[in-house]
Amino acid sequence: MDLSFLQQFINALQLGSLYALVALGYSMVYGVLLLINFAHGDIFMFGAFLGVFCSMTLKLPFVPTLLLSMILTALLGMTIERVAYKPLRHASRLSVVITALGVGLLLENGMLALTGADPRNYPEEFLVTTVYNIGGLSISNVKIIIIVLAFVLFLGLYLIVQRTKWGMAMRAISYDKFAVPLMGVSQNQIIALTFALGTALAAAGGILWGVAFPVLNPYMGMRVGWKAFIAAVVGGIGDVRGAFLGGLLLGFVEIFVVELGQYVGISSTWRDPIAFALLLIILVVRPTGLFGVARRQKV
């Protein structure tokens, strides 16, 4: 196996981790509310810009910026749920999806009005890039941090969902949202918690994205949001493991179409068509996604 093949593996792991962090939020919200939260990509953007605010204006270092942005974005997520989605809890699903699109546009254009269209980045000392050369393989500290953090955050989330009472309540709501309130569990609290967790992960994804690709603009959430949504669907929307795996898979497919394409004479132009055709094939074979078994517990 040649060395650049390994290099591509690391590239794919980085890109996939970023998609995965965003995909988790789509999946969790869908799990409890059956709502495709189309504002999620813009929440991701918001998290990245909060990072710019914390690091540029407040001059905070990396870890406090990450935590503060996750907390503030979680508050934003809960506020959006309370203001925009909760009043529509009994409306048709179409109304809620349209509302989500509206919220996304509001965030996007609100940020545009606030910061202007000029692209932003983080200060140079925010996370100083160091490149390690290991036997011809180039690995930067940024890549390692992104990959490790993504896996740690996912594991933390997975433990919350599987091992805590809150997580059990989430899974229960996704299983039967009418019976759960009868058992004395507050549906509103659990939904708010779900939003908080999902949006905090999107904020983490946003900041890590901004570190890896330091040209941030208010529209950055749109494309990433779509791709993460596709990743969540391919993984089996409603299941956190599926969302994470779907994100990684999308990263690998995108990178390796380019890597393997050159051996069979396919240029990198074909990256997106081939990548998404492959994902479509997965959905044809498994319409509910990789983890989306019919009547499986959601979340």
Added chain:
Amino acid sequence: MSKHVSRLLLVVALLVSALGGLTVAAQDDCNFVGEVPIGVIASLTGDRPKVGQSTVEAAEMVVEEINAQCGLQIDGENYEVVILVEDSESKGESAVAAATRLIVDEEVIAIIGPQASVEAVPAGQVANDRETPMISPWSTNPATTLDRPWVFRAAFLDPFQGPVVAGFAQEEFGVTTAAVLYDIASDYPKGLAENFRDAAEASGIEIVAFESFTTGDTDFSSQLTNIIRANPDVIFTPQYYNEVPLIVQQARELGYEGPILGSDSWGTPDLLDLCGDACNGLFFSTHYAPDIATDVAQTFISNYEELYGAKPDDVAALTYDAFQLLFTAIRDANSLDRADVRDALAAIELYEGVTGVMSFDEQGDPVKCAVIIKIVDGAFTYYDSACPAGFPPEDAGEPAATATPAS
């Protein structure tokens, strides 16, 4: 404002008296016998207000300068230059309406502008049909002047930069292999990438990787890994300021240490903020450098800065040159007839402007040198001029040509 103007007048007056030993010629003493109406089409509103603003600023400055020298002299009589500005709203159809209005209603001698190709291509059709000379300072699309004898431009065309950069890479770094990374979904990078490839191969540089992405992509790691595996001596990426920092940083992270070259799309100051240290030491080709060292350019730059408090951008520099070309043609023609002015424009042999020495080819496109800019300590710095083969002629006394090929 008025302080600046009077200072400018003083400078001009001193120059005039120093040159000809004449008495100070204030504007009132010129005894203008008529006017030379020149139309300006500028995108004052819409997507490109900055471009329109630079256009008008440069136009007002150059007209003030010429009128301070008693305007244009035709048959020994002084004619005052007046400009009529029309807004193109950054749209092709409005540029057409503006051109028609200027030619038919205002009866202008010639039109300067519009700038962007999307406006200049349709407006050029109007000017050509109605037989009025038009110079678009900034448009780089070949269609603007193609088969239109009445339409000229001051900027070189996109395809010119490919050979310029390839030649520069060979001269400066002695490269034998090169790789290209470009956006296949955008006309400008795609055209330039192909021009560079053809020119490089023609001059013996092997293209070892020709990788693409689509607009909006931010992760180029897979393409760059392929490029680095091919081990090129240089990477050429004719991308915009919001993509170049990502490409450069990712290439460095993946272990590429060689030079990265670009084209005039790099030349936005935002690039420097976004790219930081990573872009220091890189080169790109463009129309004009704000610190280019010719006397004409230095005078223009300091006057402009004094008037408007900012360094002129390439639009302002090219607009200034377009006006000077037109003035030269009117003087040469010694006539205010549109056809005479057109013939004189086409016949201009060598004109030394802010953006370098130029003449026109048979399509009305300038033959001129490109400027190579090096990014040094987070600033665009003039590095070299790269000229077409055999241009400018030896006796013109211009900075030495470095890059040879131009086809």
